[in-house]
Amino acid sequence: MTQPIRGVFCAAATPVDADNKVRLDLFAEHCRALIDEGCHGIALLGTTGEANSYSVAERKALLEAALDFGVAGDQLLPGTSSCNVPETVELTKHAVERGVRGCVLLPPFYYKGVSDEGLFRFYAQVIEGVAVDRLKVVLYHIPQVTQVPISHELIARLREAFPGTVVGIKDSAGDVENMKAMVAKFPDFSVLSGADPLMLPLLQAGGHGCITSTSNLRADALREIWENWQDAGAADRVQAAQDRINDWRGLTNAYIQLPTVKTMVARARGNDDWLNVRPPLVPLSAEERAHVWGQMEQLGQ
């Protein structure tokens, strides 16, 4: 049996220049630095990665840039879905052929109030359209954004229809009880927290790790928890790491989270192209940026 997907994954941000052109070079460097800083892998092109603000061609190019720069395929969990089946098949097939560890698939998010039957058909048509056995699908539950939740009934049905293919879920709803319930219900199913503060309680409940945005900045602290959480003698270190993450995550919420994360990455990486975001998001103002950078200094970077 394949090993479950587990570890600390970064929901990597995506850099663009002042004209909104993708900075493939900066992105690839960032991915490799994240691995050096402690991430087991990179979940590129998620919500923090502004996936839906990029074209199919740009999304393929971003994945290839990371691979070309030496990030291993089995360290990558790209988001490869869109609202339509044909392009989701195209992106997913491309990623699987490049040897990625798994693909993170949002439900189609235009129509609201859709049935589990409709979502099942979407995922089934994608999996059957890709038609490659080594495809591993990580479902993506982020109902506060999509407004389209992924129910336990849907997970059960997909696992039954596609055993060995539908292998996990990224849960960004922020409710640890939902994650614990999935751990209890679905053996060998990777449950990954989308919220940094919930990784530790999730690990303690038998979960598998995280895919978070704060790891763009504090992968070291998340990895510290990962390595030591089962060691009773390291409880203080683990708590200190968790406190550090919570402080950094708190700062990412000072303004709209995503531009704030990119503003913090700009300072950490020393490149102002990281300040740019694609619409409908808007960069922080100069005043907001100064505040965030000042707070980073106080947090010790």
Next chain:
Amino acid sequence: MTQPIRGVFCAAATPVDADNKVRLDLFAEHCRALIDEGCHGIALLGTTGEANSYSVAERKALLEAALDFGVAGDQLLPGTSSCNVPETVELTKHAVERGVRGCVLLPPFYYKGVSDEGLFRFYAQVIEGVAVDRLKVVLYHIPQVTQVPISHELIARLREAFPGTVVGIKDSAGDVENMKAMVAKFPDFSVLSGADPLMLPLLQAGGHGCITSTSNLRADALREIWENWQDAGAADRVQAAQDRINDWRGLTNAYIQLPTVKTMVARARGNDDWLNVRPPLVPLSAEERAHVWGQMEQLGQ
């Protein structure tokens, strides 16, 4: 000055076969029949047209199929947006180059709680990216689906920045007061109702027509209202047409609206491929279909 966009437009449904492959031939025939039945034009690839369930390539092919089959460019208002700027530019440019009357543009709908500034930047980058003077943009307000409303402040700002380009709005929120307010506030701005029962009150308030799904079935009755609503002597005929539309629209809401509309088109056009929908939508069951078809017979078709 350019004439405002006005008239009865059909939010045309999009046929696929049992394998979910687009039926370009059926689509083109449907578009031409809709013109014969009374539509001034076709607003293809909107919500009823399942636009977001099709790839960029499929969307271009659908527009070209209608043109190749003899529907005139100035009768077409395709939906040409997606959540990302580059593909929205690509689709919009393609449509403008094919001579369409205008392009209907949803706001990007993945992120929620976005600012008017962010939405302004999205539309501005699309318009500047297309960079063709004869582009006419119809904004698309359907907050119950997108969860991203289009405010009057945004409309005012876009009209000021792009006069002669941002020329109208499709309002599918179902609130006639919002439409009347836009008619009053924005001179020479085409306000088109997304709901059939609201076309008459909107016309009476100085509005410009409709883009609706019931016109896939009852374009004749909508055109009857359009032609006669200002003629006091025709009040009975207009009322009868409105009643007829309301009955048909009521039936489209017997189940989930979109598969119900397609089920009704299947019977009207005599082709069962119209029964198919792409996920996340699901076709009606055989029982539901029998009920809808029985009701259509009672309504007189």
